[in-house]
Amino acid sequence: MIHRRRYRPVAQRINRRQFIGRAGVFAGAVALGPSILAACGGDDDDDSSGGGGGSDSIAISSWLGYMSDQSLADFEAAIGITPNYDETINDNNEYFTKIRPNLSQGEGIGREGMVLTDWMASRLINQVDPPWVQQFDEAAFPNKSNMLAVLASPEFDPQRLYSAPWATGITGIAYNISTTGGEVRTVDDFLNVSGTKTVLTEMRDTVGLFMQATGADPANPSVASAEPAFDALQKALDDGQIDGANGQDYVADLGAGNLAAAFAWSGDVAQITLDNPDVRFAVPESGGMLWSDNFLIPIGTDKVTQATQWINFFYDPANAAVLTAEIQYISPVQGVAEALTAMGGDAAALVDNPLVVPTDEFLASVSIFGTLDETAEEEFDQRFSEILGTG
Amino acid sequence: MNERDDEGRRRGGVTPWLLLAPGMLWLALFFFVPLWTLFRMSLSERTDRFSDPTFNWEWSNYREAFSQFGDQFFRSFLYGATATLIALLIGYPLAYVIAFRGGRWRNLLLGLVVVPFFTNYLIRTLAWRTILGNESWFVRTAQDIGLLGDEGILRSAPAVIGGLTYNFLPFMVLPIYVAIEKIDPALVDAARDLYSNTWQAFRKIVFPMSLPGVFAGSLLVFIPAAGDFVNAYYLGDVDTTMIGNVVQDQFLVQGNYPVAAALSFVFMGIVMVLVTIYARVLGTEELT
Numbered sequence: 001m002i003h004r005r006r007y008r009p010v011a012q013r014i015n016r017r018q019f020i021g022r023a024g025v026f027a028g029a030v031a032l033g034p035s036i037l038a039a040c041g042g043d044d045d046d047d048s049s050g051g052g053g054g055s056d057s058i059a060i061s062s063w064l065g066y067m068s069d070q071s072l073a074d075f076e077a078a079i080g081i082t083p084n085y086d087e088t089i090n091d092n093n094e095y096f097t098k099i100r101p102n103l104s105q106g107e108g109i110g111r112e113g114m115v116l117t118d119w120m121a122s123r124l125i126n127q128v129d130p131p132w133v134q135q136f137d138e139a140a141f142p143n144k145s146n147m148l149a150v151l152a153s154p155e156f157d158p159q160r161l162y163s164a165p166w167a168t169g170i171t172g173i174a175y176n177i178s179t180t181g182g183e184v185r186t187v188d189d190f191l192n193v194s195g196t197k198t199v200l201t202e203m204r205d206t207v208g209l210f211m212q213a214t215g216a217d218p219a220n221p222s223v224a225s226a227e228p229a230f231d232a233l234q235k236a237l238d239d240g241q242i243d244g245a246n247g248q249d250y251v252a253d254l255g256a257g258n259l260a261a262a263f264a265w266s267g268d269v270a271q272i273t274l275d276n277p278d279v280r281f282a283v284p285e286s287g288g289m290l291w292s293d294n295f296l297i298p299i300g301t302d303k304v305t306q307a308t309q310w311i312n313f314f315y316d317p318a319n320a321a322v323l324t325a326e327i328q329y330i331s332p333v334q335g336v337a338e339a340l341t342a343m344g345g346d347a348a349a350l351v352d353n354p355l356v357v358p359t360d361e362f363l364a365s366v367s368i369f370g371t372l373d374e375t376a377e378e379e380f381d382q383r384f385s386e387i388l389g390t391g
Numbered sequence: 392m393n394e395r396d397d398e399g400r401r402r403g404g405v406t407p408w409l410l411l412a413p414g415m416l417w418l419a420l421f422f423f424v425p426l427w428t429l430f431r432m433s434l435s436e437r438t439d440r441f442s443d444p445t446f447n448w449e450w451s452n453y454r455e456a457f458s459q460f461g462d463q464f465f466r467s468f469l470y471g472a473t474a475t476l477i478a479l480l481i482g483y484p485l486a487y488v489i490a491f492r493g494g495r496w497r498n499l500l501l502g503l504v505v506v507p508f509f510t511n512y513l514i515r516t517l518a519w520r521t522i523l524g525n526e527s528w529f530v531r532t533a534q535d536i537g538l539l540g541d542e543g544i545l546r547s548a549p550a551v552i553g554g555l556t557y558n559f560l561p562f563m564v565l566p567i568y569v570a571i572e573k574i575d576p577a578l579v580d581a582a583r584d585l586y587s588n589t590w591q592a593f594r595k596i597v598f599p600m601s602l603p604g605v606f607a608g609s610l611l612v613f614i615p616a617a618g619d620f621v622n623a624y625y626l627g628d629v630d631t632t633m634i635g636n637v638v639q640d641q642f643l644v645q646g647n648y649p650v651a652a653a654l655s656f657v658f659m660g661i662v663m664v665l666v667t668i669y670a671r672v673l674g675t676e677e678l679t
Contacts, residue, residue: 091643093643093644093646094643096440096646097642097643097646100440100441100646101443104441104442104443123440127440127441128441195525196525196543196545196546237629243546243628244546244627244628244629245629249625252517252520252521253520253524256521256524256526257525257526258524258525258526258527258545374439374440378440378645381644381645382645385640385644385645387629388629388632389463389628389629389630389631389632389636390463390632390636390637390639390640390644
């Protein structure tokens with residue numbers, strides 16, 4: 001399974017062919033990664049004291065395309081800490097499989113920070129006691145007050161003691177209007193589009209959209225309330241209204257015109273539309289899914305203050321704007337729109353892109369998938385896998 | 392004199408074991424120990440996502456593996472066998488031509504067979520995803536001339552089998568080439584002198600003598616093809632999932648190591664049975 005990947009649009013804008021090519025290569029690398037990782041069991045480093053080397057460096061693991069060289073240099077120059085930043089996270093489940101052996105023994109994973117999606121953050125915070133992540137050093141996090149209000153009090157970490165959103169995106173429907181011949185506004189519209197259509201292998205995104213389409217609230221999920229959504233998904237697959245499920249490799253097919261429509265992530269579509277304006281993104285009328293990837297400090301490192309300084313730096317609106325201009329996902333920091341405007345040029349133009357700076361109307365139509373307890377999560381995963389033919 | 396003989400025999404008795412030791416050590420460390428670990432895991436009980444499974448003679452994992460994933464097992468062996476057969480039908484004539492008609496181009500032709508291996512396996516598979524995409528020239532041309540319907544071919548069983556065949560074809564060609572290349576052309580000439588036509592010479596001389604290559608090539612294609620998950624993931628859909636996809640899902644999404652290990656053991660068991668039957672049927676002396 002593949003998760004979100006981000007690109008490098010403004011400063012180093014890539015053309016469509018490069019974009020699609022990278023998407024394909026990355027997707028392939030991700031596919032083999034899990035099998036190798038499964039065999040490894042543990043993390044690359046068994047260093048239980050953290051992986052950043054001396055006190056003036058920290059090690060961070062994140063997703064591809066979530067960082068720019070400029071931002072790394074800015075951080076080092078401003079804070080005096082050298083970030084050893086890697087992009088080794090391809091998938092939440094895969095990464096969990098990798099770090100679980102160390103964390104379950106109370107050992108570090110050789111990292112001071114990692115970026116994981118809401119539900120995985122919730123798992124590490126709430127489903128183990130004590131949590132497998134550490135609280136921020138609040139004294140070193142004054143910019144926490146800049147966090148967007150809509151993200152400040154999630155159910156899984158109400159006071160944001162353990163997690164801080166790194167970037168945010170919306171799951172909705174991407175479609176190629178030259179193929180569909182008209183706008184796609186609902187999940188039913190999506191199912192009725194002629195041509196190849198896919199959903200996402202990320203359970204919460206696909207089931208969340210179907211739950212909203214069937215009148216259920218994904219913010220308060222239960223096995224019973226999700227059953228109509230699972231049934232609808234199963235029926236759509238059985239009836240051939242959906243052709244399959246993709247990880248992030250839908251990007252290549254959508255950009256190349258091989259897909260008529262797909263459940264998709266907003267940041268990916270923002271990038272695709274730069275080169276293929278026929279590709280549109282819609283939040284279904286029944287609602288889209290809002291998700292965040294969160295910065296977390298794993299147990300086993302004593303550099304909590306330095307790691308907190310890292311996230312604090314990127315919660316400064318000016319620094320966040322520089323990063324947003326690169327990665328083109330929704331920033332969790334207030335004041336980024338103004339900072340982008342101040343930057344001028346291509347960066348300022350992003351302010352008008354609702355996929356990067358969403359309007360209130362946009363945000364009002366999305367939900368965050370609620371927390372599942374372990375039993376419910378296993379039932380959801382199992383049911384979803386069965387529908388996708390692997391469970 | 393007798394003492395020397397005794398000492399020589401004693402040394403002679405130890406030497407083979409010494410020569411075997413590195414290989415046996417390698418096998419023990421990197422095959423039997425992992426296999427034992429996997430076996431223990433397949434009989435372990437999984438309590439939750441956060442703890443290591445505990446060994447508990449949990450035979451129910453095998454029951455689950457057998458009962459829940461029959462479709463995927465069936466598809467794996469069906470796709471693997473079909474890909475092997477197609478690879479044989481393509482690979483045998485290719486190897487035959489290279490060996491008997493290649494002449495000074497033989498090395499170049501062999502090189503062309505191997506060249507795709509210089510590219511990563513995943514890249515090759517992803518290339519097929521592009522080639523078989525609805526907007527590709529290949530599919531459009533096939534649709535224009537009526538070979539394909541509007542639904543295209545990507546995300547279908549033929550696409551998965553085609554990908555498996557393509558990716559493992561060299562494993563079929565090379566062993567067959569080696570077997571055919573060892574055949575003395577004079578034998579074919581002799582058959583013709585004895586009034587055999589070309590087909591009879593092939594059927595009675597060349598093909599039987601190339602069976603060790605066919606046997607080896609078939610195994611080299613069938614076993615990895617049946618266990619593959621990449622082609623089903625990228626070229627198939629939810630109706631073409633293979634057992635490799637299930638193992639991947641159980642390991643990495645469900646976090647259910649015991650069932651994944653049990654599935655792996657069941658798969659290995661079935662493969663061993665099939666290979667044994669195949670070896671008995673084909674009965675090539677060099678390899679069985």
